[in-house]
Amino acid sequence: MDLFNDQPESQINLLPHNGTVHYYGALMTQSEAHDYLNKLLETIAWKNDEAIIFGKLIITKRKVAWYGDSRFKYTYSNTTKEALPWTNELLQLKALAEETTGETYNSCLLNLYHDGSEGMAWHSDGEKDLKKNGAIASMSFGAERKFAFKSKHTKETITTILQNGSLLVMKDETQTHWLHRLPPTKLVSKPRVNLTFRTIVMKEQP
Ligand SMILES: O=C(O)CCC(=O)C(=O)O
Numbered sequence: 360m361d362l363f364n365d366q367p368e369s370q371i372n373l374l375p376h377n378g379t380v381h382y383y384g385a386l387m388t389q390s391e392a393h394d395y396l397n398k399l400l401e402t403i404a405w406k407n408d409e410a411i412i413f414g415k416l417i418i419t420k421r422k423v424a425w426y427g428d429s430r431f432k433y434t435y436s437n438t439t440k441e442a443l444p445w446t447n448e449l450l451q452l453k454a455l456a457e458e459t460t461g462e463t464y465n466s467c468l469l470n471l472y473h474d475g476s477e478g479m480a481w482h483s484d485g486e487k488d489l490k491k492n493g494a495i496a497s498m499s500f501g502a503e504r505k506f507a508f509k510s511k512h513t514k515e516t517i518t519t520i521l522q523n524g525s526l527l528v529m530k531d532e533t534q535t536h537w538l539h540r541l542p543p544t545k546l547v548s549k550p551r552v553n554l555t556f557r558t559i560v561m562k563e564q565p
Pocket residue numbers: 468470479484497506521539540541553555
């Protein structure tokens with residue numbers, strides 16, 4: 360809480376217009392967050408990500424994993440992934456994200472950045488399998504990294520720092536009007552794991 364502002368940090372919208380982003384800061388002690396980082400590094404089925412960009416198969420250094428309520432299929436960057444069943448830690452963290460944000464989620468995309476040389480380029484999470492304007496809850500473990508938003512219209516940018524054990528939520532029209540990215544940095548040599556809890560819309564799945 361800031362002395363000159365009686366709103367708790369989590370109620371402040373980081374975006375000036377056309378979307379809502381709340382940052383809750385760390386939801387647990389640094390040592391609890393560290394234990395989660397180690398557990399996630401050990402128990403998640405990490406794989407290098409594959410994307411088809413301009414018809415070319417790209418394999419990223421960053422690792423990813425995809426978990427969900429049932430064996431959801433999820434398509435992004437022209438590749439389709441099938442969700443694995445929740446682990447104990449993911450169920451605990453999903454419950455914490457749901458309780459804190461007052462929303463529910465049915466799936467989680469995980470990213471492992473081995474060090475600051477790995478990041479994620481400007482994008483928005485507007486895939487058609489996602490609930491339109493649904494909340495996306497982003498939890499971070501390990502190295503602190505900068506996270507940035509850029510308006511698709513005015514190009515203004517907003518930057519924040521995602522701490523170990525922290526939660527940020529993006530909702531309303533954020534994905535329609537803003538891009539976000541995780542910039543690479545030479546200042547970070549430790550790993551970071553990010554979890555984004557999402558809502559996939561149930562469709563007829565083969
Ligand atoms: O690592 C992060 O904080 C962002 C991840 C992200 O934007 C995504 O998975 O869509």
